[in-house]
Amino acid sequence: MTDLEHPEPDSTLGERLLVGVRNLWTRVAELQKSQQTTDKVVAHQGQEIESIRQEVLALRKQIHGLKVSRGKALAKNGRLILAIHEAERSLADIVRRMN
Numbered sequence: 001m002t003d004l005e006h007p008e009p010d011s012t013l014g015e016r017l018l019v020g021v022r023n024l025w026t027r028v029a030e031l032q033k034s035q036q037t038t039d040k041v042v043a044h045q046g047q048e049i050e051s052i053r054q055e056v057l058a059l060r061k062q063i064h065g066l067k068v069s070r071g072k073a074l075a076k077n078g079r080l081i082l083a084i085h086e087a088e089r090s091l092a093d094i095v096r097r098m099n
Contacts, residue, residue: 011019
């Protein structure tokens with residue numbers, strides 16, 4: 001038996017079975033290596049996905065904070081505009097009373 005993949009045609013049944021079993025073990029070992037590589041890739045991608053998820057959560061929090069800040073600024077501006085209008089009315093009243 002010189003070739004592990006293909007036994008000699010005149011070999012015994014035991015020799016052919018032995019070659020077949022060795023071929024199966026070789027393929028199993030190759031599949032295990034391939035599976036380990038796949039597992040490493042999947043684990044790495046899982047870490048990347050988790051990292052992206054954390055970044056998205058952080059960005060959502062920032063957006064929420066900006067919306068709150070914007071809302072507060074708009075409310076403050078609205079109050080200031082009302083105060084300016086009230087001051088203008090009061091000033092107009094004072095001017096009218098002076099005349």
